[in-house]
Amino acid sequence: MSTIAWIAAVSLAAWVWLLLGQGFFWRTDQRLPRREDPGVWPDVSVVVPARDEAEVVPLSLPTLLAQDYPGRAEIILVDDGSGDGTGDLARELSGRYGGLPLTVVSPGDPEPGWTGKLWALRHGIALARARGQERAQGEPEYLLLTDADIAHAPGSLRELVAAARTNSLDLVSQMARLRVVSMWERLIVPAFVYFFAQLYPFRWVNRASARTTAAAGGCVLLRTEAAARARVPDSIRQAVIDDVSLAGAVRRSGGRIWLGLAEGVDSVRPYPRLGNLWRMVSRSAYAQLRHSPPLLAGTVAGLALVYLAPPLTLCAGVLSVDAVAAWAGGLAWAVMTGTYLPVLRYYRQPLWLAPLLPLTAVLYLLMTVDSAVQHYRGRGAAWKGRTYARPEAAPES
Known part of the structure; x- marks a missing residue:
């Protein structure tokens, strides 16, 4: 197989695993569990x-x-x-x-x-x-x-x-x-x-x-x-x-x-505006990665393989008449789209937004990189006039 076909196949395998092996994360049925009247209501x-x-x-x-x-x-x-x-x-x-x-x-x-x-x-x-x-x-x-x-x-x-x-x-x-x-x-x-x-x-x-x-x-x-x-x-x-x-x-x-x-x-x-959402995500994205350059690099690579590779390999496969790349990329994109539909339904949004998830992933990738850049510029997790340069777990007293 061509290199593009291998990339598409790996991306498809990743999506099959996400679909079945990541706790069915894409489902939206986790709502408040069983509830009974306690009789005496606590303060x-x-x-x-x-x-x-x-x-x-x-x-x-x-x-x-x-x-x-x-x-x-x-x-x-x-x-x-x-x-x-x-x-x-x-x-x-x-x-x-x-x-x-x-x-x-x-x-x-x-x-x-x-x-x-x-x-x-x-x-x-x-x-x-x-x-x-x-x-x-x-x-x-x-x-x-x-x-x-x-x-x-x-x-x-x-x-x-x-x-x-x-x-x-x-x-x-x-x-x-x-x-x-x-x-x-x-x-x-x-x-x-x-x-x-x-x-x-x-x-x-x-x-x-x-x-x-x-x-x-x-x-x-x-x-x-x-x-x-x-x-x-x-x-x-x-x-x-x-x-x-x-x-x-x-x-x-x-x-x-x-x-x-x-x-x-x-x-x-x-x-x-985009800037409002950008600040909401970027202020804590690098903290989520524990301010680790290796984790940042792995996250960028993972986002590219999982979210960007499917549409790109589909297009590349069609243009180069590479059937394996086109089919694997297309199936990976289809699985991705299908897993996003329940969340869109929960938010009562049009389902045509689902195939645009790779575009949204690019924005999140850029927000994450920007979060790291701001951290190394000393601006850290800035929010409402306060900056936390390197937040960590508090030491034991």
Whole structure:
């Protein structure tokens, strides 16, 4: 066979393995597990880290205030040095809508060795536990850690707690449905979820004995006892990819975790331009590769072989009348397209976007390379005015 045919054959073999051997990552049926009414509903504290979120808080916070939860629940919004009046706006919204009680606190700038979000979570969790200890009922049994751009359906908290209680789970995380309105969002956002599931197959994460661990940081219900046992967020205080680090800390301490796609949990943050999405991905892509040049090189080569080779070898095979290359490349592209269809259906997007996945993969490849370039320029994981040059796991105290 020709060199092009060999490349096409290897790419096809890779896609057959991904289709059958990577935890059926392409399926979208991992939703909240079985749920039963616990009878007595436990106390919950909702902790919302927020930095310069005045644009999205009016769309998200009212959905938390309006939660239909049978037990005691409160909201603690941690204003992480916002310069746009996020904290005052949150208080105004609470006064306007009522609902669950809201407290807004400002912890000040993070200490050295902390990322901003985890510093905010530390103060919110500490306040929730301290308030619980002051009450006769004790600490809240659960903490809902949710981002400021996440809107929740009225029964979201009830469903999360019921799933955790029914299945004896210490961490229940739902990957919020991201906004898909603009052209760039349609092209990039569903692929973000697709690539995440390929890297962390939900079925593998949800096995009790699995080594694969992950969570989706926008919506995490965490048992307070499990948080204390895992020493979070202190034990992961430097993590830029905080959700995966959180899940790993909970599992290592003996906790049971679950991850799936959301129903009634949606991000309201807009990404209207390519630059917005580019920054979202590139700020943490190289951290995901542990700042390793060999891993970066392997990732670039792997993306090229798996996503770019199928259409390129198909075209090359047709032009050079190389039947093996054309057939192998075409079949690999067909399998790729087929695995992407369920995610597009989940996002209610037109299915003709599926064959464009190689183009999207090129964009992700460039974002990853750019993430490494920014790291070596000293800009690291820049986000909302803060830069984390080389985030690593926090050392043991």
